[in-house]
Amino acid sequence: MPSVKRRVKQWVSRGADRHVRLAVTGLSRAGKTAFITSLINQLTHLGTEPNLPLMSLVQQGRGLGARREPHPHMHLPAFDYDSAMQALHQTPPVWPSPTRDVSEVRLAVRYRPQSAALRAINEMATLYVDIVDYPGEWLLDLPLLSQSYSQWSAKQAGLLTGRRGELAATWTTKAAALDPFAPADEKMLADIAEDYTAFLHQCKAHGGLHWVQPGRFVLPGELAGAPVVQFFPWVGKQDEQALAKAGKDSNYGVLKARYDYYCEHVVANFYREHFAKIDRQVILVDTLQPLNAGPAAFHDMRLAVEQLMQSFKYGKSGLMKRLFSPRIDKVLFAATKADHVTPDQHPNMVSLLQQIVHQAWQQAAFEGIDMRCQSVAAIEATTPGYVSVKGENQRALKGFLADNSPVTLYPGDVPAQLPEETFWQAQGFDFPSFRPQQAPLDAPLPHIRMDKALDYLLGDKFR
Ligand SMILES: Nc1nc2c(ncn2[C@@H]2O[C@H](COP(=O)(O)OP(=O)(O)O)[C@@H](O)[C@H]2O)c(=O)[nH]1
Ligand SMILES: [Mg+2]
Structure with a gap:
């Protein structure tokens, strides 16, 4: 050619x-x-x-x-x-x-x-x-880009009610005792950040609560253990104007700097890259x-x-x-x-x-x-099919449980609307995890x- x-x-x-x-x-x-x-x-x-x-x-x-x-x-x-x-x-x-x-x-x-x-x-x-x-969790961090550390802290503190409040006891007790103006105690900050991260994991695992921030803390990828994922919201009772004057090497100053770095480098980078x-x-x-x-x-x-x-x-x-x-x-x-x-x-x-x-x-x-x-x-x-219940054909699923035992069951009806009180009271919904076929x-x-x-x-x- x-x-x-x-x-x-x-x-x-x-x-x-x-x-x-x-x-x-x-x-x-x-x-x-x-x-x-x-x-x-x-x-x-x-x-x-x-x-x-x-x-x-x-x-x-x-x-x-x-x-x-x-x-x-x-x-x-x-x-x-x-x-x-x-x-x-x-x-x-x-x-x-x-x-x-x-x-x-x-x-x-x-x-x-x-x-x-x-x-x-x-x-x-x-x-x-x-x-x-x-991970979808990373998208939960978008709002951080338009919040300062003090705004974010106030927002997070406001969420600590109910189950979240109970789960938060360990880190909030330690964090409330921190002096914001004292020179940064690196070890203490890392320690509380670890408790805070454990708290976020618990929210997901035990509370079924998925809305956790910062999202990277629960799925840090290559950032695991780096200082950029070692901060937590400020829950101390000091007023905002006083906190704004905390030096950059103080406890508060270091937390704020890490938060800012996280927003600029981790969150913004994800969106950019x-x-x-x-x-x-x-x-x-x-x-x-x-x-x-x-x-x-x-x-x-x-x-x-x-x-x-x-x-x-x-x-x-x-x-x-x-x-x-x-x-x-x-x-x-x-x-x-x-x-x-x-x-x-x-x-x-x-x-x-x-x-x-x-x-x-x-x-x-x-x-x-x-x-x-x-x-x-x-x-x-699973394989969909029918089972006979008292002489009547009913829809059912066949599959194997994680332990390899066979099951046939009807898991229940999915509500077509956002479920109301009555759905939860009647709770007709229950399914196990199936292993793949x-x-x-x-x-x-x-x-x-x-x-x-x-x-x-x-x-x-x-x-
Ligand atoms: N029966 C069934 N289970 C699924 C299916 N997709 C995911 N799963 C279950 O959900 C779990 C989590 O799925 P995975 O793909 O690892 O979720 P990821 O964390 O979003 O990547 C799996 O281990 C399965 O138990 C599916 O199509 N059918
Ligand atoms: Mg996956």
Whole structure:
């Protein structure tokens, strides 16, 4: 081929290849690792298995296949797909172990272009999908950027009621005894910060309370143990004007400096380095676990999701827009682990999720971001069916518990609306954790509506 022609062909081919940066987030245990593992797995079987019938690319017969590529950013850990697959194919299978930091993986998806012009020159095009996994907890830190240390402290102190107040006793007792003006006692500050971090973990683990700040404290990644994550809100009773005069080497001064450093370097950096580069965002929400756990946990999950959504209210002149120029144009909210309830309950999961995100949704629509809510099971662990109860057919799920024993059960109805008092009093909702199903290594992972999610997130990119 003459070289000019070859160059034209190369040029067109490069024009046909596309990139999309897809981020997956959600509070810890929402199902990010399972979702990304399934996403990679499903796409690798694209073109050879009938696993994605709801993707228009597949319906049009244009999907050819996908494979993982060396991942592009050396400073980011790679998403550990191989370990996840290994866990899922153990006997008996287990869930992949949790990760606690940002990670990334690149997929190259091969397809036949839609446009006749492109097809005439190129049989194939490639969509490069960079998938980023980051903890939703990190998004809870956005408000810190517009709060001073003293404002943040006042806000946090105000939250220490009820269960939170009880859990906070250890660190607040020590912190209240600190002299703000005395020279900084590094050891004491580290000690209280450790108690404060333990308190945040307890809020999540025992209280089912997900709205914790700073978010990095519970998932510090590479920052674990660094002074930048060694501060806590000031709960002493001194008045603000006096505190403002504390020297920079005093207890108060050092805490304030660490807080400021955290905001500027950790929080702002995350938005600059990661968030601003995202094209499409998936937000995973486990609506079922808080329903299991009770009203306080459910309410707190709502608060946390609302808080998380602030990052998408960027507006034309908002702080987000000015500081980071984000470019996300589509957000998918997915209610995860839908295989925990019978299929007739899936529409309720979706409408419940819609109510949870309602306000932010309106805002986003107003700003031209496309949003959608759906339910998924990234990795389906149960089989829906019927059981006969007193001669009548009733819906049920079959699966295996974590200890490998088989169960058949009806977990209960999901409320279609934000649950009221009566729901909690009647508490008809209870489900165990299922272990994954045993599946052949070369078969795609069983899933519910991953194809619908993929179609929404990527469909328009396969042009
Ligand atoms: N049944 C079922 N359980 C799931 C699914 N996805 C996640 N889980 C459960 O939720 C736990 C946390 O999921 P993971 O993906 O590690 O959450 P992450 O912390 O957001 O990455 C897993 O260990 C599973 O027990 C799913 O699709 N179906
Ligand atoms: Mg994870």
